[in-house]
Amino acid sequence: MTDSAKLSLGAKETELKLRQGTIGPDVVDIAALYKDTGLFTYDPGFTSTASCESKITFIDGDEGVLLHRGYPIDQLAEKGNFLETCYLLLYGELPTANEMSDFSYRVTRHTMVHEQMSRFYTGFRRDAHPMAVMVGSVGALSAFYHDSTDIADPHQRMVASIRMIAKTPTLAAMAYKYHIGQPFVYPRNDLSYAENFLHMCFAVPCEPYQINPVLARAMDRIFTLHADHEQNASTSTVRLAGSSGANPFACIAAGIACLWGPAHGGANEAALNMLAEIGSKERIPEFIARAKDKNDPFRLMGFGHRVYKNYDPRAKIMQQTCHEVLNELGIKDDPLLEVAMELEQIALHDPYFIEKKLYPNVDFYSGITLKALGFPTEMFTVLFAVARTVGWIAQWKEMIEDPHQRIGRPRQLYTGAAQRDYAPVEARG
Numbered sequence: 154m155t156d157s158a159k160l161s162l163g164a165k166e167t168e169l170k171l172r173q174g175t176i177g178p179d180v181v182d183i184a185a186l187y188k189d190t191g192l193f194t195y196d197p198g199f200t201s202t203a204s205c206e207s208k209i210t211f212i213d214g215d216e217g218v219l220l221h222r223g224y225p226i227d228q229l230a231e232k233g234n235f236l237e238t239c240y241l242l243l244y245g246e247l248p249t250a251n252e253m254s255d256f257s258y259r260v261t262r263h264t265m266v267h268e269q270m271s272r273f274y275t276g277f278r279r280d281a282h283p284m285a286v287m288v289g290s291v292g293a294l295s296a297f298y299h300d301s302t303d304i305a306d307p308h309q310r311m312v313a314s315i316r317m318i319a320k321t322p323t324l325a326a327m328a329y330k331y332h333i334g335q336p337f338v339y340p341r342n343d344l345s346y347a348e349n350f351l352h353m354c355f356a357v358p359c360e361p362y363q364i365n366p367v368l369a370r371a372m373d374r375i376f377t378l379h380a381d382h383e384q385n386a387s388t389s390t391v392r393l394a395g396s397s398g399a400n401p402f403a404c405i406a407a408g409i410a411c412l413w414g415p416a417h418g419g420a421n422e423a424a425l426n427m428l429a430e431i432g433s434k435e436r437i438p439e440f441i442a443r444a445k446d447k448n449d450p451f452r453l454m455g456f457g458h459r460v461y462k463n464y465d466p467r468a469k470i471m472q473q474t475c476h477e478v479l480n481e482l483g484i485k486d487d488p489l490l491e492v493a494m495e496l497e498q499i500a501l502h503d504p505y506f507i508e509k510k511l512y513p514n515v516d517f518y519s520g521i522t523l524k525a526l527g528f529p530t531e532m533f534t535v536l537f538a539v540a541r542t543v544g545w546i547a548q549w550k551e552m553i554e555d556p557h558q559r560i561g562r563p564r565q566l567y568t569g570a571a572q573r574d575y576a577p578v579e580a581r582g
């Protein structure tokens with residue numbers, strides 16, 4: 154294995170160090186490239202760029218592999234639970250029974266938000282998109298929790314991490330309740346993370362809310378599937394925001410803003426809207442043709458991925474969970490599921506999708522499942538944000554604790570006007 158690469162520029166040769174990871178592609182260390190050659194690298198979209206070193210999540214896009222601290226996502230989703238995965242992502246190891254009980258106790262007792270937070274909601278229109286409310290309310294946490302914004306203090310970093318994992322479900326449920334005009338429901342310490350979230354979203358003061366264990370298990374698994382995903386767009390946003398020393402609440406709010414886009418976390422909402430627009434199996438060919446048409450901006454939402462050029466391992470578990478939820482609720486022949494399964498089969502055998510390696514991703518089946526659980530489409534990305542908060546926090550913490558960490562400040566290829574002198578308005582053409 155060579156440990157360097159040579160860059161020849163005319164007569165000059167520059168040696169660039171290669172670095173190996175535990176698994177996955179090696180990297181060419183170009184940190185000194187500009188100093189040594191006066192050249193930048195150019196990689197819009199970062200298709201070939203490793204922005205950092207990390208020990209948290211590994212993805213092999215060709216093999217459809219997703220590991221959190223080395224553990225395969227299917228094992229964590231099927232044998233573990235979301236809060237245990239949160240501990241794993243934050244601390245690097247699966248917790249012992251005592252560690253899990255202590256972690257669960259700490260998270261549970263941070264689920265309430267400052268009572269004045271509820272006044273924020275009345276400032277929003279009822280029909281505001283819940284993601285707009287989440288960007289605002291999560292960012293506003295830094296206006297209340299000053300005792301956990303000093304990022305140089307390890308204790309404050311951990312308190313802020315626990316607070317965000319604990320409070321985003323409460324803020325999300327409040328966004329939903331406000332949206333539908335129902336009273337907020339306080340968290341309960343006797344419920345698990347997923348049970349508590351369903352309770353805060355669907356309980357009403359007029360009658361006891363019955364937790365369905367099958368649905369709570371499905372909700373918990375959906376959270377686990379969305380917990381972290383290497384250096385995706387929103388995680389990179391959180392890292393970049395955090396590299397300036399911004400407080401963790403502000404960084405997570407930046408991540409939520411980025412996740413909202415339909416090319417990223419907004420795809421689950423867009424995928425369900427697309428399935429509803431297709432409406433029936435008979436119309437699928439029309440939409441497949443549009444997806445292939447270079448002159449049509451339409452894309453199959455829930456299909457394709459920057460990294461996975463094989464089936465997204467989360468999509469398989471998501472599909473199983475979807476069937477479990479529909480069976481538990483006695484929903485037979487869901488028209489959206491029929492369209493989704495037919496669309497998947499057609500696309501998986503279509504030369505265009507095969508050649509471009511476009512497979513269903515985690516967002517393809519999540520929308521049908523979340524709709525069946527009772528959530529409106531506009532809440533889907535909010536649920537993604539609730540789950541991904543732990544991934545953002547774990548990645549932010551890893552970056553802050555990296556002794557080599559510096560502010561992120563990319564350069565550019567400038568193709569604008571060369572220097573020129575100011576022309577007075579009367580001299581302009």
Ligand code: SDX
Nearest residue numbers: 382385416417418420444452453454455456457458459509
């Ligand atoms: C998430 O990064 C992550 O890890 C994200 C995520 C996470 O957990 O954080 O996994 C969550 O965001 C999943 C992705 C959700 N987005 C969607 O489902 C939206 C639909 N998908 C696409 O917009 C697209 O596939 C992306 C954005 C996901 C990936 O885009 P890339 O890697 O930049 O790929 P590309 O746009 O360069 O597409 C490559 C080719 C293009 O054709 P050519 O220009 O080469 O001829 O594939 C085509 C695209 O037109 N293509 C599609 C398509 N996705 C890509 N054609 C039709 N339908 C699609 N969905």
